[in-house]
Amino acid sequence: MTLFANAELGRNITAQLRPRKLLMVAAICLLLSVCITYAMFFGPANRAPDQIRTTGEELLGISFYVQALILGAGGSIACLNNVFREKDRNSFDFQRLTRLTPLELTLGKLFGAPALMYFICLCFLPITLVGAIAAHARITFFLAAYVALFVSCVALHSLALVFSVLSIRGSQTGGIILLLIFFWLSSFGGVYPGSTFHLGPLGPYSAPHLAVQRTWDVMSKASSEPTVYYGFADEFFDSTVHHFPVLVVVDTLLAAWFLLAVVRNIKRDPAQYELYSPGQFLLFALFSNILLVGFFNWHQYDKDPFHNKNTDYSYVVTLLALNIGVFTLLGLALLRNRERERRILHLRGGAVSLLERLWPAPPLLVGTLAAGALILARSLTSASVTRAELPIEIVRVLFFSFWLIRDFQFLQWAGMRRGKNSLTLGVIYLAVYYICTTTVLEALHLLDGERFAFSGFFLPTAVFSLDQHTFYASHALWIAALVFQVAVAIFFVTLRRGQLAELSAPASAPAPAAN
Amino acid sequence: MIQITHVTKEYDLPPGKEGKLVAADNLSLSVPRGEIYGLVGPNGAGKTTTLKMVSGLLVPTAGKITVNGVDVLEEPEQAQQHIGYLSDFFSVYDDLKVFEYVEYFAHAYKMDSAVIPGRVRQVVARLGLESKYDSFVGGLSRGMKQRLGIARAVVHNPPLLILDEPASGLDPKARTELKDLLRAFHQEGKTIFITSHVLQDLQELCTSLAILEKGKLLRHGKIAEVMREAGRSRRVTVRLAEAGFDLLAWFAARTDVAEVRAGETPATSANFVFPGSDLDLATLVRALVTSGAPVCAVEEHTESLEQLFSRLSSGEVM
Numbered sequence: 022m023t024l025f026a027n028a029e030l031g032r033n034i035t036a037q038l039r040p041r042k043l044l045m046v047a048a049i050c051l052l053l054s055v056c057i058t059y060a061m062f063f064g065p066a067n068r069a070p071d072q073i074r075t076t077g078e079e080l081l082g083i084s085f086y087v088q089a090l091i092l093g094a095g096g097s098i099a100c101l102n103n104v105f106r107e108k109d110r111n112s113f114d115f116q117r118l119t120r121l122t123p124l125e126l127t128l129g130k131l132f133g134a135p136a137l138m139y140f141i142c143l144c145f146l147p148i149t150l151v152g153a154i155a156a157h158a159r160i161t162f163f164l165a166a167y168v169a170l171f172v173s174c175v176a177l178h179s180l181a182l183v184f185s186v187l188s189i190r191g192s193q194t195g196g197i198i199l200l201l202i203f204f205w206l207s208s209f210g211g212v213y214p215g216s217t218f219h220l221g222p223l224g225p226y227s228a229p230h231l232a233v234q235r236t237w238d239v240m241s242k243a244s245s246e247p248t249v250y251y252g253f254a255d256e257f258f259d260s261t262v263h264h265f266p267v268l269v270v271v272d273t274l275l276a277a278w279f280l281l282a283v284v285r286n287i288k289r290d291p292a293q294y295e296l297y298s299p300g301q302f303l304l305f306a307l308f309s310n311i312l313l314v315g316f317f318n319w320h321q322y323d324k325d326p327f328h329n330k331n332t333d334y335s336y337v338v339t340l341l342a343l344n345i346g347v348f349t350l351l352g353l354a355l356l357r358n359r360e361r362e363r364r365i366l367h368l369r370g371g372a373v374s375l376l377e378r379l380w381p382a383p384p385l386l387v388g389t390l391a392a393g394a395l396i397l398a399r400s401l402t403s404a405s406v407t408r409a410e411l412p413i414e415i416v417r418v419l420f421f422s423f424w425l426i427r428d429f430q431f432l433q434w435a436g437m438r439r440g441k442n443s444l445t446l447g448v449i450y451l452a453v454y455y456i457c458t459t460t461v462l463e464a465l466h467l468l469d470g471e472r473f474a475f476s477g478f479f480l481p482t483a484v485f486s487l488d489q490h491t492f493y494a495s496h497a498l499w500i501a502a503l504v505f506q507v508a509v510a511i512f513f514v515t516l517r518r519g520q521l522a523e524l525s526a527p528a529s530a531p532a533p534a535a536n
Numbered sequence: 537m538i539q540i541t542h543v544t545k546e547y548d549l550p551p552g553k554e555g556k557l558v559a560a561d562n563l564s565l566s567v568p569r570g571e572i573y574g575l576v577g578p579n580g581a582g583k584t585t586t587l588k589m590v591s592g593l594l595v596p597t598a599g600k601i602t603v604n605g606v607d608v609l610e611e612p613e614q615a616q617q618h619i620g621y622l623s624d625f626f627s628v629y630d631d632l633k634v635f636e637y638v639e640y641f642a643h644a645y646k647m648d649s650a651v652i653p654g655r656v657r658q659v660v661a662r663l664g665l666e667s668k669y670d671s672f673v674g675g676l677s678r679g680m681k682q683r684l685g686i687a688r689a690v691v692h693n694p695p696l697l698i699l700d701e702p703a704s705g706l707d708p709k710a711r712t713e714l715k716d717l718l719r720a721f722h723q724e725g726k727t728i729f730i731t732s733h734v735l736q737d738l739q740e741l742c743t744s745l746a747i748l749e750k751g752k753l754l755r756h757g758k759i760a761e762v763m764r765e766a767g768r769s770r771r772v773t774v775r776l777a778e779a780g781f782d783l784l785a786w787f788a789a790r791t792d793v794a795e796v797r798a799g800e801t802p803a804t805s806a807n808f809v810f811p812g813s814d815l816d817l818a819t820l821v822r823a824l825v826t827s828g829a830p831v832c833a834v835e836e837h838t839e840s841l842e843q844l845f846s847r848l849s850s851g852e853v854m
Contacts, residue, residue: 028643112628114591118619119641120644289595292595363546363597368598
């Protein structure tokens with residue numbers, strides 16, 4: 022079935038694009054366009070002929086900003102609401118029962134849910150064209166801006182669909198807020214000496230900048246004009262590449278990852294959701310780290326008087342800190358609920374394998390160590406880490422890995438406890454633990470000074486502040502702290518034994534039922 | 537048509553309660569092709585869970601379910617093309633028109649595009665919604681929305697209809713129409729797997745029945761067999777054409793009957809509980825006639841499904 026013959030797409034278009042509604046929307050957009058164009062071109066300051074081109078660029082930028090807002094934010098909210106509403110009104114089961122494949126259903130929702138937003142963008146095309154003509158914009162950049170707008174919005178919409186599929190009653194507002202934060206974050210980026218990444222913005226707001234570009238030439242790294250660089254040339258593993266293909270490739274791949282999660286789950290029993298398989302989890306973690314390492318600015322503090330190589334500042338720390346976000350999101354996707362665990366155990370005849378006992382440690386261990394290895398390898402090749410510094414960086418990676426495993430073993434145990442919102446409670450307990458521990462360690466002056474190593478037992482992030490001198494002065498304590506993380510993780514593995522035994526027990530005399 | 541094999545579905549009990557809720561406890565059931573198969577049980581018996589598992593909407597904790605020979609868990613989309621499903625509580629797309637709604641599902645079931653318009657008209661007409669063909673779904677009454685739900689379930693002409701409380705919220709007239717419609721579907725050869733709280737309707741409609749309680753199958757089979765098996769015995773009334781034969785004494789002397797009572801007209805009728813088979817009853821009647829009783833009628837009083845269900849679900853049988 023082609024995309025245009027997709028029943029779900031057709032339903033969304035039919036419901037949203039009724040002729041009367043379209044006429045009304047088109048009339049409003051036309052009115053707005055005429056007013057904006059008049060105000061910009063016929064205002065007292067802009068009547069001079071030499072101002073027309075500048076005003077045209079401004080108009081072009083404004084119209085793309087408006088479209089980015091409508092399609093990016095509005096379209097994402099429409100996607101988020103789509104499955105959520107279906108679940109809320111109990112009509113989603115009927116879609117799950119049709120012969121639409123998960124991919125067809127997903128694509129139908131991806132392009133169908135924001136159908137009205139696409140139409141509104143179309144209504145703003147005339148004003149955009151007026152701006153482009155007045156600005157003498159190059160047609161290739163004009164088209165590239167639309168491609169960038171479309172691709173980045175599709176990536177955001179795909180993420181919104183992930184939220185929508187995972188949504189439960191009452192989580193809609195939180196989902197919208199989270200999406201708007203992602204939308205806002207996607208507008209950041211750039212390539213300048215002090216930037217963390219040599220990567221321009223990947224969100225829809227890259228389109229207005231792209232539309233007013235004049236040349237496809239990739240600026241050389243030697244340029245002394247940081248603003249010339251902004252957003253249009255990225256550096257990937259020391260190669261300078263134009264931002265447009267980077268945006269298209271990265272956003273397409275991100276959209277593909279998000280859509281994979283939706284396709285895997287959209288027709289499943291919600292109790293059996295599994296965002297990614299362990300293999301896909303590892304690939305996504307690797308993909309994220311290739312982006313992080315590849316676009317990372319390994320020379321960001323070279324010219325910064327406050328940061329130089331002599332201050333023992335470690336780029337590895339920055340990348341591991343960024344990986345906290347990556348592995349927290351992916352790790353949460355790995356966690357199993359009681360229903361899923363129960364079915365897995367029943368399928369295996371009640372036998373609890375070592376993998377079940379240790380879950381989710383195995384994929385997390387492989388993922389975090391692989392990410393750490395990639396970061397260390399790149400650090401060595403970029404000479405930001407010397408061979409002498411390697412042992413401490415390895416300790417850092419190991420600490421990072423076992424720290425995450427410890428916390429996720431706790432969350433897996435907490436999430437499998439009986440009761441409502443057990444995982445949410447687990448996350449809250451963990452947050453409370455970190456706040457209290459930091460406060461107490463700070464009060465006891467254990468976060469710096471000679472007794473700094475003790476903090477490593479309770480607050481593994483301390484290893485991020487570790488320097489060579491501190492490490493070698495008390496390396497036995499640091500190693501003990503590392504072993505302590507493993508011991509705590511094993512403790513939670515032990516706690517889960519009772520849960521697994523309960524779930525794998527065969528149904529005996531039926532308990533009171535109520536459905 | 538449906539084969540349920542050792543299916544178990546367990547949930548956790550609500551917070552604060554220990555143990556687990558077993559919505560289906562090692563359930564094995566076979567629904568033959570062409571049957572109207574009723575699933576009866578009190579609230580919480582596991583009826584909806586069973587129907588959802590058969591439809592592939594819920595994954596069982598253990599066990600296997602096939603529909604028309606297709607494993608629901610292994611090949612859900614393949615199995616679901618044989619299924620038309622209606623849930624007990626549902627909503628429709630208020631922003632679509634009646635024909636658009638049915639058409640959407642026809643496309644979603646990947647029917648041949650050329651036949652869809654004709655099929656949609658046919659189904660809409662059959663469900664009595666012609667006058668609302670071009671109306672928005674949002675403006676339909678509860679009964680009409682229920683009919684629209686059935687139109688959706690049958691538009692792709694599935695051989696199996698799974699209906700969870702289809703009569704809920706319908707007025708008596710609509711319920712009668714629904715029964716007629718289901719009988720018509722049955723005559724066309726469709727298998728219908730249905731639950732309802734209106735047991736009288738099920739008794740009139742179903743050819744087979746399964747009684748569930750607390751996830752366990754108490755009785756199942758052809759409706760007459762279930763009723764008879766589940767009944768401790770049947771009560772039989774014998775009427776004579778004229779007085780003169782002492783029925784009470786004759787039955788009291790026999791060991792194969794019990795609870796002998798005088799009938800409404802004590803001189804000419806009596807009733808008794810008879811645990812034997814139909815053949816045994818025929819032998820008994822022949823013996824009575826041979827003894828000189830002018831028998832003019834023998835009536836069997838069967839329990840209504842409602843009486844049987846209330847007796848079974850109160851734990852008398854378990």
